[in-house]
Amino acid sequence: MGSRPADAALAPPEFVRLAAHPLRWRLLAELADGDHRVRELVERVGEPQNLVSYHLRLLRDGGLVTARRSSFDGRDTYYHLDLERCTDALAASGAALHPALRQPPSSPSSPVGRARGRRLAVLFVCTGNGARSPIAEALLRHHTAGRVTAVSAGTSPQPQLHPHTVRVLRESFGIDLSGRRTQHVDDLVGRRFDHVITLCDKAREICPEFGPRRVHWSMADPGAAAETGEAGYAAFQHVAADIDTRVRHLMPVLNTPETVARSEP
Known part of the structure; x- marks a missing residue:
């Protein structure tokens, strides 16, 4: 019985590796709702600031999260989830598992609620x-x-x-x-x-x-x-x-x- 080459599954895609961590997933979920400062994220996820900052840096390095200095208080930084980058990364992750899972990005639907x-x-x-x-x-x-x-x-x-x-x-x-x-x-x-x-x-x-x-x-x-x-x-x-x-x-x-x-x- 045949098997896939060993190098075909060396590691999961970067998006999966980043998002699969429980704390990083919680941070992504919070940022999907809107932009937040570190202290707000600390309060929302209930974890120490140094730990939250560490995982935010990993998400920034992975291109999923961006940051900008507050125009109100320059000591603050707002973090923002790049939803379009996440859309592309999710599609690429599915395709890495199986070609049938490659889904072209679709435009968000119009609200009727x-x-x-x-x-x-x-x-x-x-x-x-x-x-x-x-x-x-x-x-x-x-x-x-x-x-x-x-x-x-x-x-x-x-x-x-x-x-x-x-x-x-x-x-x-x-x-x-x-x-x-x-x-x-x-x-x-x-x-x-x-x-x-x-x-x-x-x-x-x-x-x-x-x-x-x-x-x-x-x-x-x-x-x-x-x-x-x-x-x-x-x-x-x-x-x-x-x-x-x-x-x-x-x-x-x-x-x-x-x-x-x-x-x-």
Whole structure:
């Protein structure tokens, strides 16, 4: 009876080796929900900080997790799970076991979940409401064809959207936000949202409570970049692409029965 060559199964794929460790799997699961600082992950997994930091470093070295310095407190670092990298790694791991398990990456499905007959409502918050949060609002509305109520606001809003925000949405996604006004989070007092997503480290610390589920996406303000002209516009293109990826991966979360049930009063 034939057997596979000995070198065909020397070691499992790197993703399997990384993710199979119980603590690293728990860290991946926590980061799949949103961006977190080390001390928050320590509290969530109940392990010492030095151990959590060690395994986070392994996940970073493996390309599954990225880190960025907090724009609110430079002593803090936010960790982020690269879901697209995980998607590719999972597909490659399946193919390494058997060719029939090679699954091409698929686009996240559009949400259709409703909470007691109403559309799910998602609020995006940043500081100025001039770039990150309106981009996220526009992209969620765009990808769901209006089946989700998407709103954005700022904790200290600018008088108007940054011109590059209008440009990048028009050129990259065919979305027209010309003439759109910014708004303050105080204008939304009394409204209920199923998901509240902060995209600014400072806004995360001072955003009021608007609903049962709150998530943080840590990303730099493209409008704060020193570059002007096309170099400055490139920062908006980068942030818009990042937000688009996150929004597309948010959509299946909005579509899960658990999310819909949690949204019901």
